Amino acid sequence: MKNPAEIYDIIKSNFPDGIFELNTSLPVEPLIQVNPMKIHVVSEFLRDAEELKFDSLMNLSGVDDANGERISDENGNEIIKGGTLSVYYHLHSFRFNHKITLKVSAPRENPEVESVENIWKTADWHEREAFDLIGIKFINHPDLRRILMPYDWEDGSHPLRKDYQNPEFYQGMKVPY
Amino acid sequence: MFEFLSDLFGSQIIAAFISAALPLVFIVPFVIFAVWLERKVSAHMQDRLGPMRVGWHGWLQTIADFFKLLQKEDIVASDTDKKFFNVAPYIVFAGTYLVFAALPFSSAYIGTSLDIGLFYIIAVSGLVVIGILMAGWASNNKYSLYGAMRSAAQIVSYEIPTAIVILSIVMFTGTLSLSEISDNQTAYFWNWYIFGGPDWGLTKFLVLPFMIIGFLILYISTLAEVNRTPFDMPEAESELVAGYHTEYSGIKFSMFFLAEYGNMFAVSAIVSVIFFGGYQSPIGYLGDALAANWLIPFEQLFWFAAKGIFFVFVQMWLRWTLPRVRVDQLMTLCWKYLIPYSIVNLIIIGIITLI
Amino acid sequence: MALKTQELVLNMGPQHPSTHGVLRLELELEGEVVTKVIPHLGYLHRCFEKHTEAMTYPQVIPYTDRMDYLASMYNNFGYVVAVERLLGIEVPERVEYIRVIMGELQRIASHLVALGTYGLDIGAFTPFLYLFRDREHILNLFEITCGARLLYNYMWIGGLSHDIPSDFVRLTKEFISYFKPTITELNELLSYNKIFIERTANVGILPADTAISYGITGPNLRASGVQWDVRKDDTYSIYNRFDFEIPVGKGWFGTLGDCWDRYYVRVLEMEESLKILEQAIDQIPEGDVQSAIPKRIKPPVGTIYTRVENPRGELGYFIISDGSVNPFRIKVRAPSFVNLSVLNELCKGHLVADVVAILGSIDIVLGEIDR
Numbered sequence: 001m002k003n004p005a006e007i008y009d010i011i012k013s014n015f016p017d018g019i020f021e022l023n024t025s026l027p028v029e030p031l032i033q034v035n036p037m038k039i040h041v042v043s044e045f046l047r048d049a050e051e052l053k054f055d056s057l058m059n060l061s062g063v064d065d066a067n068g069e070r071i072s073d074e075n076g077n078e079i080i081k082g083g084t085l086s087v088y089y090h091l092h093s094f095r096f097n098h099k100i101t102l103k104v105s106a107p108r109e110n111p112e113v114e115s116v117e118n119i120w121k122t123a124d125w126h127e128r129e130a131f132d133l134i135g136i137k138f139i140n141h142p143d144l145r146r147i148l149m150p151y152d153w154e155d156g157s158h159p160l161r162k163d164y165q166n167p168e169f170y171q172g173m174k175v176p177y
Numbered sequence: 178m179f180e181f182l183s184d185l186f187g188s189q190i191i192a193a194f195i196s197a198a199l200p201l202v203f204i205v206p207f208v209i210f211a212v213w214l215e216r217k218v219s220a221h222m223q224d225r226l227g228p229m230r231v232g233w234h235g236w237l238q239t240i241a242d243f244f245k246l247l248q249k250e251d252i253v254a255s256d257t258d259k260k261f262f263n264v265a266p267y268i269v270f271a272g273t274y275l276v277f278a279a280l281p282f283s284s285a286y287i288g289t290s291l292d293i294g295l296f297y298i299i300a301v302s303g304l305v306v307i308g309i310l311m312a313g314w315a316s317n318n319k320y321s322l323y324g325a326m327r328s329a330a331q332i333v334s335y336e337i338p339t340a341i342v343i344l345s346i347v348m349f350t351g352t353l354s355l356s357e358i359s360d361n362q363t364a365y366f367w368n369w370y371i372f373g374g375p376d377w378g379l380t381k382f383l384v385l386p387f388m389i390i391g392f393l394i395l396y397i398s399t400l401a402e403v404n405r406t407p408f409d410m411p412e413a414e415s416e417l418v419a420g421y422h423t424e425y426s427g428i429k430f431s432m433f434f435l436a437e438y439g440n441m442f443a444v445s446a447i448v449s450v451i452f453f454g455g456y457q458s459p460i461g462y463l464g465d466a467l468a469a470n471w472l473i474p475f476e477q478l479f480w481f482a483a484k485g486i487f488f489v490f491v492q493m494w495l496r497w498t499l500p501r502v503r504v505d506q507l508m509t510l511c512w513k514y515l516i517p518y519s520i521v522n523l524i525i526i527g528i529i530t531l532i
Numbered sequence: 533m534a535l536k537t538q539e540l541v542l543n544m545g546p547q548h549p550s551t552h553g554v555l556r557l558e559l560e561l562e563g564e565v566v567t568k569v570i571p572h573l574g575y576l577h578r579c580f581e582k583h584t585e586a587m588t589y590p591q592v593i594p595y596t597d598r599m600d601y602l603a604s605m606y607n608n609f610g611y612v613v614a615v616e617r618l619l620g621i622e623v624p625e626r627v628e629y630i631r632v633i634m635g636e637l638q639r640i641a642s643h644l645v646a647l648g649t650y651g652l653d654i655g656a657f658t659p660f661l662y663l664f665r666d667r668e669h670i671l672n673l674f675e676i677t678c679g680a681r682l683l684y685n686y687m688w689i690g691g692l693s694h695d696i697p698s699d700f701v702r703l704t705k706e707f708i709s710y711f712k713p714t715i716t717e718l719n720e721l722l723s724y725n726k727i728f729i730e731r732t733a734n735v736g737i738l739p740a741d742t743a744i745s746y747g748i749t750g751p752n753l754r755a756s757g758v759q760w761d762v763r764k765d766d767t768y769s770i771y772n773r774f775d776f777e778i779p780v781g782k783g784w785f786g787t788l789g790d791c792w793d794r795y796y797v798r799v800l801e802m803e804e805s806l807k808i809l810e811q812a813i814d815q816i817p818e819g820d821v822q823s824a825i826p827k828r829i830k831p832p833v834g835t836i837y838t839r840v841e842n843p844r845g846e847l848g849y850f851i852i853s854d855g856s857v858n859p860f861r862i863k864v865r866a867p868s869f870v871n872l873s874v875l876n877e878l879c880k881g882h883l884v885a886d887v888v889a890i891l892g893s894i895d896i897v898l899g900e901i902d903r
Contacts, residue, residue, distance in 0.1 A: 029835050055744050059837060061850050061863035088850065090837045090865075094744060094758065097765060101837065122747030125873045133581070148574040148902060159582055160861075223661040319542050323564070323884070406655060407727055418549060498721075500728045501655025503885045504564065 001098045002052070004030040010052065014045060031088070031101040039089075039104050040114040040140075046091060046100070047119055054091040054100065057120035061088045062130030066162040068108055079163045085111040085136055106136065115141035133160035200277035207482075208438040211489060212239045218493045249427035254317070257424065261315035266425065266432035269308030273439040275301040280446050281356040283456045283477035294355035295343050298447060299336065302402070305440070306332045309421050312433075316424040324420025327504055328404060334508060335401040335408075338515040342395040345519075345526040346370065346451050349384065359455030366459035371452040384529045387522050392452045394519045396488075399444035401507070403437065406496040408507055445488030446481065456481040539567065542884070546575045550653045550888045553898030557875075559887065566887055569879045571872060576902035584862040589615055589829045590689055592862065597683040599866065600900040602645050603843045605638035605674070608687035613768050614838035614849040615689045618831040626819035627691050628770045633704065633812050634674070634686065635769075636805040640711070641670040642843035643798045643805075646895040650795055651722050653892035654731050659722040666714050669707050676700065690825040696816075704813050708806055715802060723799060732795060733786030736878040736890035740789065746874040750845025750867055752894060755781035755797040756789035762841040774811050776804045791893040798895075830857050844868050844895055864903060868896040 002010075015038065034042050046054040068083025084105040092099045106113050115138035116123045127138045128147040135158035138144055146153060154167050166175045183192035213228070213236055220227025228235025253262060279294040281287040291297050306329050313325020349370070350358055361375055362368045371388050373381030401408035417423075422433045449455060456477035464472030502510070545556040554575035560568040580599060584592045596607040609631055616623060648663035671681045678686045678694050686693050722728055738748065740756040753760060761778045763771040779800035781793030831853040839848040845867030854860040871894050878890045 029837065031835070057747055058839065058846065059848050059850055059863065059865040061861070061865075063852060063861050063863075088835070088837075088863075090848070090850070094760060101835075120747065121742075121745045122870055122873060125869065146574075148577045150574065159579065162585075164582075219657070223658050224665050225661065319540065409655070497658050499656065500651065500722070500725060500731060502727050503731055503883060505883065506730055 001096050003098075004032070004100055007052065007098070007100050008032055010049065011042065011045070014049075015042060029101055031103045034102050034104050036087075036104040036106045036113040038114075039087075039102070040116060040119070042102070043089070043116045043119045052098075053093045053095040055094055056092045057089060057116070057122050057126075058092045058099075059088070059090040060116075060123055060126035060130065062086070062134035062136050062160070063088060064134055064161045065105065070163075077163075077165050080108065080161075083108050085134055087113055087130060087136060089116070111136045112139055113137070114139050117141050132158070134158055135161060197278070200274065200280075203282070204274070204277065204435065204439045204442075207442055208435050209239045209243065211438045211441065211486075212242070212434075214486075214490070215493050218490065219497045222494075222497045243431065246427055246431040251427040251429065252424075254424060256317045258315040258317065261311045262424075263429070265308050265312035265315060266422075266429040266436075267308075268311065269305050270432045270436040270439070272301060272304030272308060273436045273443060275304065276443040277439070279355060280443065281359050281450065281455055282481050283474040284356070284360070287356055291354065293353045295347060295353045295358075298355075298443075299340055299343065302440075302443075303332075303336070305436070308436075312425070313421040316421070318424050320417045320419075321421050321423050324417045324423070327417075328421060331404070331408065331507060332402055334511045335398040335515075338394050338398040338511065338519045339402065341516070341519040341523050342391045342398075343451065345387075345391055345523040348523070348527055349374065349530050355450050355455070359450055359457060362454040362457050365461060366454065368457075369452060369454045369459075380529060380532075384526060387525050387529070388452065390518065391522050391526070392448070394515050394522065395451070396448055396491075398511070398515055399448060400492060400495070401511070403440045403444055403492075405441065405492050407499040407502050409496075409501060441489050441492055442485050445485045445492070448488055449481070449484035453484055454480075455484075544887070550892065552649065552891070552896055555872075555896070555898055555901070557887070557891075559884065561884065564883045564885075566879050566882055566884065569876045569887065571875055573869075573872075574902055576898045578903065580864065580903040581862055584859055586858065588857045589831070589859060592859065593688065594683070594685045596864075597685055598899060599864065599903055600642075600842065600844065600847075600868070600897045601682060602897055603638050603642040604683050605634045605686060606642075606840065606842045606847065608684065609635050609769075610838065610840040610842065610847045611849055612687045612689050613840055614836055614851055615829070615831065617838055618834060618836045618851060618853060619689070619826065619829065621690055621824060621826065623690055623824050624819045624821065625770075625817045627821050627824070629812055629816045630692060630696055630821065631687055632769055632771065632774075633809060633816075634677075636808045636812070637670050637673060637704070639805045639843045640802050641667045643802050644670075646843070647718065647722075647795065647798055650892040650895070651728075653888050654728055656722055656725070656728065659718060662714070662721070663718065666711060669710065673700065673703060673707065676703070688822075688825055689829055691823070692821040695821045701813055701816065704809065708809055708813070712806065715799065718799065723796060729785050729792060731885075732791035732889055732893065733784075735786075735791045735882065735886050736794075736893060737787045738789040738794075738874065738878060742874070742877060743789070746877070747870045748845070748874055749870065750842065751797045751801060752794055752845065752871055754779065755793040757781050757783075762839055762846055766839065768838070768840055771808075774808045776807045779804060791889050794893040794895075828857075830855070839865070842867050844897065844900070845871060864900075866900040866903060868894075868898075869901045869903075872896050872901060 011032065046052050063086045065084045065086050066080055068080040070078055070080055073079050085108055086103055086105045089102040091102065104113055113136055115127055117127060125147060127141055128145060130136050131138060131144050132146040132149050145151060149159065157167060158164065169175060183189045186192055216227045228238035231237040231241050253259060276298050279291050279297050309328045310325050313321045347353055350361060352358060362370060363375055368375040371392050373385040373388060422430060425433060458476055458480045462473050462476050464470055464476055540561045542559040542561055543556065544559055545551040546554040551557060556572040556575065558570040558572065559566055580595055583595055593608055593611060596611045597604040599607050644663040644667040648660035651659040674684060675681050676697050677700060678684050738756050740758050743753050743756045743758065757780050759778050759780050764778060779797050781788055781797055783793060784796060785792050833853055833855040835852045837848055837850045839846045846865065847867055848865030850863040850865065851859055852861040875891065875894065879887050
């Protein structure tokens with residue numbers, strides 16, 4: 001059983017360039033910020049390293065950070081420009097019973113994150129959900145389709161974004177009621 | 178009966194029609210009763226009350242349901258093969274009904290007293306398979322098709338052990354006629370074939386255990402032939418929704434229903450004729466005691482119905498107790514266990530009959 | 533002449549008796565053998581996570597009820613534990629005991645539905661109604677406590693909506709003594725039935741490493757032989773005070789991690805829950821159940837992931853707070869959602885009838901999968 005600071009040190013010694021920071025300033029949960037294009041190798045390392053063995057991905061959540069600039073578009077709707085979308089990975093090791101949270105942030109305009117589907121199979125559906133609701137594109141995901149929303153829901157329309165606007169019509173049916 | 182009626186009306190045609198319609202007079206009330214019984218039996222086994230509102234303890238419930246079914250819209254989906262779709266339920270019902278023609282309800286009434294009654298029954302009950310296959314195929318529904326295919330495979334397979342067990346009885350009794358078999362087992366239960374038949378002697382005791390085995394095999398395979406749990410693959414509710422009658426509604430659906438319950442009684446009746454004396458009373462006749470000969474056929478009708486309903490009750494009992502087997506296990510049971518056992522049984526009974 | 537063959541695609545659901553709700557499975561078949569299962573979700577999607585962003589923290593609780601509607605108490609439980617950790621408040625002893633009692637009663641109730649409907653999937657109708665009869669007693673206990681039978685909104689942040697009524701303890705003890713023999717009855721009627729064993733043993737085998745990789749939790753994971761229970765290994769509330777076992781699968785009648793194991797682990801878990809209930813019901817201290825409820829719930833900026841052992845597995849709440857009265861983001865790690873994702877792996881090469889058996893043994897609730 002290791003605490004997050006020790007885990008951070010282990011990762012840092014292996015990946016000097018992939019890691020941004022260990023964020024312990026938040027109350028409650030420390031988390032390690034990772035480069036979205038490095039998450040796959042970091043995850044693989046975390047899973048396989050003898051002293052870590054993070055064999056289980058408890059949860060993967062997409063989050064709209066809403067930290068960009070709020071502006072009005074031509075229809076008077078508030079939209080967010082710039083800022084980031086994030087993905088949180090909550091890892092757990094059955095062997096050592098320790099936990100760690102990883103966070104990656106990708107720019108809102110082009111939110112691309114490496115998929116970890118082939119490391120933890122459970123990430124498959126979680127990533128599909130994050131894609132569906134937040135619109136994060138997971139690179140190398142084998143089957144990135146919508147999962148909770150209808151498959152033919154308007155492209156680029158992701159309901160859990162903070163500036164989400166309902167479409168007027170879906171399949172000829174009026175959406176707002 | 179037929180002779181009696183043709184004498185009465187002076188016309189064989191009228192007599193034939195009346196004679197043929199009589200089983201219907203039995204089937205419809207029986208089905209109404211059996212459905213009610215099924216619901217009551219299941220309810221009481223499951224700590225429930227079942228239907229209670231329509232009539233005393235809900236005994237009119239099935240009649241109400243029957244009228245509801247009659248009034249329902251007859252839905253025929255546009256992609257079905259209309260001809261086959263419409264005719265299938267009646268073929269299934271006809272297959273069941275034909276069996277009733279050869280059943281000896283009492284010594285006074287038997288639709289046609291065929292010399293080859295058992296053979297005839299095995300033959301016409303195969304008609305049900307055609308009806309089911311037609312229903313499944315014509316519905317143009319994958320679930321129906323699966324149900325129909327399973328049903329056909331199942332009925333065809335289970336007819337083999339059924340036929341072999343019946344064959345061993347035929348060997349033992351030397352007759353194919355159902356009424357003759359019934360008559361042989363005269364009016365006391367120790368004369369039943371399950372207890373070795375009416376002839377006292379070494380044979381009776383030698384054959385007794387094999388008769389019991391034969392009865393078990395026959396009962397299990399008839400259970401499978403009428404698609405009842407644990408062998409209700411074709412209409413396995415949790416897998417195939419309702420099997421081959423998924424797409425049917427209204428009166429056509431009730432035809433399947435009628436056929437199913439009719440079939441349940443038919444196979445129970447066959448089992449009781451072969452092993453349990455058919456219409457013969459197990460404890461002697463009241464008519465004999467009172468010297469009222471006219472009473473005997475009615476008593477026989479009562480005993481025939483009572484034995485049949487008892488075995489129907491056992492079928493219900495099994496249905497509400499056991500889970501359902503899987504389709505491959507069903508086939509395994511038939512081909513690897515029932516058929517070899519029944520063949521061995523056949524040989525042993527044959528040898529005993531010889532000596 | 534070579535026959536042209538084609539794989540048959542069979543649509544199972546969204547309206548089908550044994551998909552346990554509005555789940556649609558696309559089965560690719562060769563004859564009756566399944567080559568691929570593609571689950572399609574979302575028919576019950578109610579935008580839980582979007583709703584929560586417009587709610588205050590206490591207002592979210594009724595929404596959690598509606599996720600896993602067979603274990604509403606436990607959804608409340610998980611959520612309030614998460615928010616209390618975020619707020620850093622302690623709850624009174626009495627509240628903790630009542631929560632554990634309610635949680636374990638809910639676990640039994642949920643397992644009763646799971647086992648009953650599983651019997652139904654296999655074709656045994658009668659055990660289903662026996663188990664619903666027993667579940668009725670638990671629902672009555674909930675009803676006298678909070679007035680609701682299915683969706684309780686009972687556990688509040690820092691307390692409970694109602695104290696338990698005066699005869700709750702007596703009735704619960706009565707229930708425990710009533711319920712113990714009915715487990716034996718269930719075992720005799722269904723668990724050890726030859727046909728039932730034939731249908732479930734050696735079907736849908738889930739090895740432990742696959743289970744861990746797919747994130748399977750709860751009874752399904754334990755049936756694969758992994759002794760892991762959030763109640764013990766990552767404890768919350770006051771579970772560390774009780775003495776109970778973690779039942780694991782042993783491959784009783786077949787291979788480790790088959791459907792029968794998954795079924796039987798649930799039966800054993802009900803017995804363990806009874807043990808916890810017996811201990812907890814005697815120890816409830818006196819006190820006020822609403823004294824610790826904060827007047828104004830405004831957590832500090834931060835994130836928290838908290839998990840509890842729901843009857844179906846690890847129920848996790850990931851809450852991001854931006855310091856306002858509304859949660860910034862709540863993501864629910866629904867155990868059924870994760871458990872269902874392994875279905876394709878389990879079903880390959882089995883018959884259509886086995887798909888039903890496997891799906892039933894995973895024990896999903898669509899309200900939670902689609903949220």
